[in-house]
Amino acid sequence: MNVSTAPRSRAPDIQLAGLRVWVDGRHEADTHDYWDGNWVTVLAQYQSAQSQVTVAGPLVHLSEIVTLHNGCTKLAARQVQEAGLFCMEPNLKIELWAVPGDQFIGKVRITPDHKAEMHDFGFAFEAAELDALVQACSDVLSRFPVRQGLPR
DSSP: OOOOOSOOSSOOSEEETTEEEEEEEETTTTOOBTTGGGEEEEEEEEEOSSOEEEEEEEEEEHHHHHHHHHHHHHHHTTSOSEEEEEOSSTTEEEEEEEOSSSEEEEEEEEOSOTTTOOEEEEEEEEHHHHHHHHHHHHHHHHHSOOOOBOOO
């Protein structure tokens, strides 16, 4: 996989706490079926005061962004207690939970090499940040609509 992990000059497409995700495009732009046509190439980076971890490649399926969007919409309305981005690829995972009051907590698991290392970052965030995450997911899905063709 030859995907650049160099920082992007534009703002991230998805951002929450120290997580920044840039969606660079469809991995197989000319493929229109549901399975292969919905993988996107991303650069994901988590940066805390002491650490920085970066992963890049075709790591996210657009159906996972749909699940994150729908889950966060329900989490914001307190219809569910947890939501997340549960990627099939083991390099990135986001878990979000509602806690008493108007607060939320989250955990990002990110690794460039899932066989050798794993990095977990915990954080707290506010309702406004959750709303921004929902909007960011909507924006990504507007740019890259889920292709509904039948799998091969």
